[in-house]
Amino acid sequence: MSKVGVIMGSKSDLPIMQDAINILKELNIEVEVDIVSAHRTPEKLFDYGKHAHTRGFSVIIAGAGGAAHLPGMIASLSPLPVIGVPVKSSNSIDGWDSVLSILQMPGGVPVATVALNGAKNAGILAAQIIGSYDQAVLNKIIEYKEGLKAKVIESSKDL
Numbered sequence: 001m002s003k004v005g006v007i008m009g010s011k012s013d014l015p016i017m018q019d020a021i022n023i024l025k026e027l028n029i030e031v032e033v034d035i036v037s038a039h040r041t042p043e044k045l046f047d048y049g050k051h052a053h054t055r056g057f058s059v060i061i062a063g064a065g066g067a068a069h070l071p072g073m074i075a076s077l078s079p080l081p082v083i084g085v086p087v088k089s090s091n092s093i094d095g096w097d098s099v100l101s102i103l104q105m106p107g108g109v110p111v112a113t114v115a116l117n118g119a120k121n122a123g124i125l126a127a128q129i130i131g132s133y134d135q136a137v138l139n140k141i142i143e144y145k146e147g148l149k150a151k152v153i154e155s156s157k158d159l
Contacts, residue, residue, distance in 0.1 A: 027144065
């Protein structure tokens with residue numbers, strides 16, 4: 001079974017990151033959640049990044065606000081795909097600092113980046129990555145997207 005690591009720089013990021021956790025659980029994907037600060041716990045960050053692939057993870061979702069170094073640092077250490085969630089935090093410059101810190105990675109160290117506070121999309125993207133090799137997860141994604149379509153069609157009828 002595939003597992004996704006959802007990490008964040010501080011507990012204050014959890015209300016945003018909960019959207020990723022919720023959608024992954026809805027899609028029956030195992031999730032492990034932790035706080036890993038790039039600036040306050042660098043040793044933990046190095047250990048997590050270097051060993052995540054040996055602990056059964058398939059994808060890492062990393063949320064961070066402000067300077068937002070967590071996703072990029074994890075991507076520099078891990079062979080796994082990393083999805084960055086820029087978080088508009090209290091020390092953020094309208095979230096742009098977080099977006100640019102995660103988005104503007106150097107060649108060779110990619111981080112897939114979703115919208116500001118876009119943790120739900122990060123969870124869906126992680127599931128789609130897993131669905132590329134796990135038929136059960138792919139079927140869940142197909143069902144989920146059909147549900148989105150049905151909601152739009154129903155809303156259209158209500159107009």
